[in-house]
Amino acid sequence: MTCDQYQDLMPSYAAGALDAAEREALRAHLASGCPRCAVELAETEATVAQLPLALDPVQPSTGARDRLMARVKSSPAGSTAPSSMRIAPPTAPPRSRWLSYAAAACIGALLAALTVQSTYRGIYQTRIARAETDLAAVRQQLADANTSFAQLKQMVNSPDLRLVAFQPTDVQREASGRILWDREGKQWHISVFDMKPPKPGQAYELWFFGADKKPVPGPMLRVDERGRGTMTVDVPQDIGPITLAAFTNEPEQGVPQPTGDIHLQTPIE
Amino acid sequence: MHHAPGRLSPMCGLAALGMIPIQVKEQQESSLDARATPVGTGADDFALMEGIAARDASALQRMYDKHSPLVLALCVRVLHDRAEAEDVLVDVFWELWDRVDRYDPRRGSPLTYLTTLARSRAIDRRRAKGRIHPVDLDTTSPATAPLADSPETGVVADENAVLVKQALLGLEPAQRQAIECAFYDGLSHTEIAEKLGKPLGTVKTYIRQGLIRLRQSLRITNGGDA
Numbered sequence: 225m226t227c228d229q230y231q232d233l234m235p236s237y238a239a240g241a242l243d244a245a246e247r248e249a250l251r252a253h254l255a256s257g258c259p260r261c262a263v264e265l266a267e268t269e270a271t272v273a274q275l276p277l278a279l280d281p282v283q284p285s286t287g288a289r290d291r292l293m294a295r296v297k298s299s300p301a302g303s304t305a306p307s308s309m310r311i312a313p314p315t316a317p318p319r320s321r322w323l324s325y326a327a328a329a330c331i332g333a334l335l336a337a338l339t340v341q342s343t344y345r346g347i348y349q350t351r352i353a354r355a356e357t358d359l360a361a362v363r364q365q366l367a368d369a370n371t372s373f374a375q376l377k378q379m380v381n382s383p384d385l386r387l388v389a390f391q392p393t394d395v396q397r398e399a400s401g402r403i404l405w406d407r408e409g410k411q412w413h414i415s416v417f418d419m420k421p422p423k424p425g426q427a428y429e430l431w432f433f434g435a436d437k438k439p440v441p442g443p444m445l446r447v448d449e450r451g452r453g454t455m456t457v458d459v460p461q462d463i464g465p466i467t468l469a470a471f472t473n474e475p476e477q478g479v480p481q482p483t484g485d486i487h488l489q490t491p492i493e
Numbered sequence: 494m495h496h497a498p499g500r501l502s503p504m505c506g507l508a509a510l511g512m513i514p515i516q517v518k519e520q521q522e523s524s525l526d527a528r529a530t531p532v533g534t535g536a537d538d539f540a541l542m543e544g545i546a547a548r549d550a551s552a553l554q555r556m557y558d559k560h561s562p563l564v565l566a567l568c569v570r571v572l573h574d575r576a577e578a579e580d581v582l583v584d585v586f587w588e589l590w591d592r593v594d595r596y597d598p599r600r601g602s603p604l605t606y607l608t609t610l611a612r613s614r615a616i617d618r619r620r621a622k623g624r625i626h627p628v629d630l631d632t633t634s635p636a637t638a639p640l641a642d643s644p645e646t647g648v649v650a651d652e653n654a655v656l657v658k659q660a661l662l663g664l665e666p667a668q669r670q671a672i673e674c675a676f677y678d679g680l681s682h683t684e685i686a687e688k689l690g691k692p693l694g695t696v697k698t699y700i701r702q703g704l705i706r707l708r709q710s711l712r713i714t715n716g717g718d719a
Contacts, residue, residue: 235704236697241675241682271708273605275676276612278657281562282569288579289557292586296550299591354599424663424706476705 225249231264238265238272263361375456379413382406390469390488396420399451401488403469410459416471416488419451427476428487430455434463444478445471466492538603546593553590560604561586564611570677571615581618585611616679660710668703671696 230253236242237250254261379385390401401416414430422428430442440463447453459466470489472482538559544552564585568578585607589596596606661669667689674685686696 232701235701236675236682239672239675239700239704240679241685241696241700243681243683267708268704270601270605271704271711272676273601273608274657274707274711275661275672276563276567276608277654278661279563279566279570279654282566282578284561284565284579284582288561288565288583289554292557292583293550293554295583295587296553296590350598357599424709425702 225253227258227261230258230261234261234265234268235272238268259360259364262357263364266357372454372456375411376413379404379406379409379411379456382408384408388469388490388492390416390471390490392488393486395485396487399488401471403490405459410461411456412459412469413454413456414445415452415454416445416447417452419447419453419487421447421449421451422473422476425476426473426484427478428453428471429474429478429482429484430457431470431472431482432460432463432466433468433470434460435465435467436463437467439470439482441478441480444474444476468492539598542593542596542603545590550590553586556589556603557586560607563604564607567608567611567677568615571612571679572619577618578615581611581615585614588614612676620679656711660707663710664703664706665699667691668699668706671699672703672707675700 230250233242233246233250237247242250254265384407386403386405386407388403388405390399390403392399396419399416399419401414401419404413404415405411406413416428419428428445428447430445431439432442433439440460443455443457445453445455468489468491470482471487473484473487474482538556541552541556541559545556561582565578565582568581568585569575572578572581588610589607596603600606601609664672671685671689674680674688680688682693682696682700685691686693689696691699
C-alpha cells in the first residue's frame with residue numbers, strides 16, 4: 225500500500241472502525257517511522273478527539289465523587305491523614321527495633337522520592353519527545369517548500385518560457401491565474417488568485433485538452449483561505465499539442481471526467 | 494456540441510492573452526500545516542497532571558470536578574445506562590490517579606486522554622455484557638440535540654461544544670451516523686454496513702469524507718493554523 229492509501233485508512237482507524245487486517249497493516253506502516261503518515265494520523269486523531277465535546281455534559285452524582293476519593297484515600301500511595309486522626313507522641317522503641325524502623329523509614333522515603341522524581345522525569349521526557357516529533361514534521365514541511373522553490377527557480381531560468389493568463393468565468397468572476405510554461409522542461413507552474421474556497425470535500429481539478437478536445441485529468445489544486453494556490457505539473461506529452469487548460473470543482477480525490485463547473489480556463493496556443 | 498454556460502466547453506473563451514509582464518513572484522509562502530490544536534485544552538490541566546503525579550489528591554479532585562460531566566456524558570452515550578456509566582466514570586478517574594505514568598503528552602491533552610480512556614473502558618464494559626448488536630443500537634445523534642442549558646444537570650455547554658456541534662451538523666447525516674456508530678458504539682466497518690444496510694465501501698467513504706470535512710471545519714473555526 226502507498227502512503228496515500230494508508231492515509232485513506234486513518235479516519236476509520238482513529239474512529240476505531242478498521243477491521244483487524246487493515247488495522248495491523250496501518251500500525252506496521254506507522255511503526256516503520258513514516259513522518260508524513262505520523263503527522264497525518266496525529267491530525268486525524270486530534271479531530272476524532274474532539275467528538276465528545278459535542279455531547280451535553282451530565283453532572284455526576286455526589287456519590288460518584290465520594291466513591292472515587294474514598295478509593296484514593298484507601299490506596300497506599302495516595303493516603304492522606306484525616307484531620308481527625310490523632311498522631312501519638314513518639315516513644316522510644318528498643319534499640320534494635322528502632323534501627324529497623326529508621327532503616328525502613330529511610331528506604332521508604334528514598335523510594336518515594338525516586339518514584340516522584342521518576343514520574344516527573346517521565347512527564348518531561350515525553351514532553352521533549354513530543355516537541356522533537358513536532359520539529360521533525362516542521363523540518364519535513366520546510367524540505368518540501370525548498371524543493372518547490374528549487375523547481376520554480378529552475379523553471380524561471382529556462383531559455384523557453386511563456387506566460388499564459390487564465391480567464392475567469394461566470395462562476396468565478398474575481399478569480400485569476402497564470403501559467404508559467406517552461407517549454408524546454410515541459411512543465412507548468414500554475415498560480416491562482418482570489419479563488420473561492422471549494423465546498424468541504426471538494427478541490428479544484430486541472431484538465432488538459434489536446435487537439436481532440438477530450439479532457440485529460442491533471443492533479444488536484446488546493447487553495448488557502450486567501451484563495452491562492454500553486455502547483456507545478458508535468459505537461460502530458462501523449463495527447464499532442466495542448467489547446468486548452470481549465471479548472472473545475474470536483475470531489476477532492478478527483479474524477480476521471482469533469483462533472484463540476486469551469487472556474488478558470490485558458491486557451492493554449 | 495452545446496454546453497450550458499459555465500459548463501466545460503472547449504469551444505468557449507477565446508480572450509486574447511495580452512501583454513503581461515513577467516513578474517517572478519516569490520514562491521507562495523508555505524503555510525505550515527500545523528497540527529490542529531484540540532479544542533478544550535487547558536494549560537492548567539497539565540499542571541493538574543503534575544499534581545496528580547506528585548500524589549496530590551486535591552489535584553485529582555479539581556481534575557474530576559472540571560471534566561467529570563463530559564466524561565460521564567461520553568460514558569452514558571456509549572452504555573445507555575446511568576449507573577454503569579458512573580461506575581466507568583469512577584474507574585476512569587481512579588485509573589488516572591493510579592496509573593498517571595501511562596499518560597503521554599505526545600498523544601494529546603489530558604482531556605483527550607480522559608475521553609479516550611473513558612470511551613475504551615465503556616465499550617469494553619458493553620462488550621463484556623454482550624450488548625454489542627449493530628441492529629439494536631440507538632441511532633439518536635447527540636449532535637442534533639439543541640444546545641441549551643440542561644434542566645437536569647444545570648450544566649451549560651461551553652463555546653467549544655458549540656463549535657464542534659456546528660461542525661458535526663455540517664456533515665451529511667449518513668456521514669455523521671457512520672462516525673458515531675464507529676466512535677460511540679465501537680462498531681467496525683462491517684458491523685456499520687450491516688446496521689445501516691449500506692455497502693462496505695460506502696461506509697468507509699462516509700467515515701473518511703465525514704472526518705475530512707470535520708477536520709476542515711474545525712481548523713477553519715479555530716482560525717486556521719493552530
